[in-house]
Amino acid sequence: MFYQRLMPxxxxxxxxxxxxxxxxxxxxxxxxxxxxxxxxxxxxxDMQSEVLVRPGGGLSFxxxxxxxAEGRTVKQLNDEVTEKLKAYIPDPVVTVSxxxxxxxxxxxxxxxxxxxxxxxxxxxxxxxxLSKAGGMTPYAEVDKIKILRRSDxxxxxxxxxxxxxxKGKKLEQNILLKSGDVVVVP
Numbered sequence: 001m002f003y004q005r006l007m008p009x010x011x012x013x014x015x016x017x018x019x020x021x022x023x024x025x026x027x028x029x030x031x032x033x034x035x036x037x038x039x040x041x042x043x044x045x046d047m048q049s050e051v052l053v054r055p056g057g058g059l060s061f062x063x064x065x066x067x068x069a070e071g072r073t074v075k076q077l078n079d080e081v082t083e084k085l086k087a088y089i090p091d092p093v094v095t096v097s098x099x100x101x102x103x104x105x106x107x108x109x110x111x112x113x114x115x116x117x118x119x120x121x122x123x124x125x126x127x128x129x130l131s132k133a134g135g136m137t138p139y140a141e142v143d144k145i146k147i148l149r150r151s152d153x154x155x156x157x158x159x160x161x162x163x164x165x166x167k168g169k170k171l172e173q174n175i176l177l178k179s180g181d182v183v184v185v186p
Contacts, residue, residue: 028073028074028075029073029074029098029101029121030070030071030072030073031053031069031070031071031072031073031074031077031098031103032053032057032070032071032102032103032104032179033053033054033055033056033057033070033103034052034053034055034102034103034105035052035053035069035098035100035101035102035103036050036051036052036053036098036099036100036102037050037051037052037053037059037069037074037077037096037097037098037099038050038051038095038096038097038099039051039061039081039094039095039096040094040095041085041089041092041093041094041095042092042093042094042095043093044089044092046062047062047063049061049062050099053069053070053103056070057069057070057071058070061081063084063085063087063088063089064080064081064084064085065084067080067081067084070103074096074097074098077096078094078095078096081094081096082094101119101121102119103179104119104120104121104179105117105118105119105120105179105180106118106120106124106129106177106178106179106180106181106182106183107181107182107183108129108130108132108133108182108183108185109182109183109184109185110140110184110185110186111136111137111139111140111141111185111186112130112133112134112135112136112137112140112185113133113134113135113136113137114132114133114134115133116133118132118133120177123176124176124177125174125175125176125177126145126147126160126165126173126174126175126177126183127165127174129177129183130162130183130185133183136162136185140185140186141185141186142161142162142163142185143161143162143163143164144159144161144186145159145160145161145162145183145184145185145186146158146159146160146183146184146186147160147175147177147181147182147183147184148181148182148184149178149180149181149182150180158175159173160173160174160175160183161173
């Protein structure tokens with residue numbers, strides 16, 4: 001049923017998904033709490049570690065101490081670790097690699113076919129999240145969908161009217177989701 005409703009906009013959505021993926025690729029993936037990194041320093045056997053980005057967004061590495069990783073690219077983090085290690089190791093060759101992406105997750109619940117959590121690498125909007133959840137059930141109140149977003153410990157509800165977006169109206173409702181957003185389909 002969801003795909004039948006989506007059919008008129010399938011081509012438009014496919015094009016938009018490709019363009020947002022390209023945009024995300026330009027700046028690189030932004031690290032999030034829960035992501036797992038491998039950090040190593042060439043010719044320094046004791047300086048190789050699997051590192052978790054903590055819930056607060058930071059991580060720890062020997063000689064570097066605590067640094068902020070959340071919201072930064074792997075390259076930015078690599079540059080900072082290299083710079084901080086220069087005080088202890090002449091010309092350090094640092095490699096930071098993303099081992100496992102766990103931090104970017106949205107949740108879809110309510111009257112959808114496959115509720116759950118959905119990790120994502122590139123950007124994802126409301127329509128794409130609903131698609132990942134297998135579409136809506138026949139009894140879903142598609143005009144009363146809400147996106148719950150927590151920002152600075154304040155929870156806000158963003159209204160999403162599927163019927164309007166389906167008709168090509170008020171497309172600005174189809175916002176890009178952020179990690180931790182919850183899409184609720186009543």
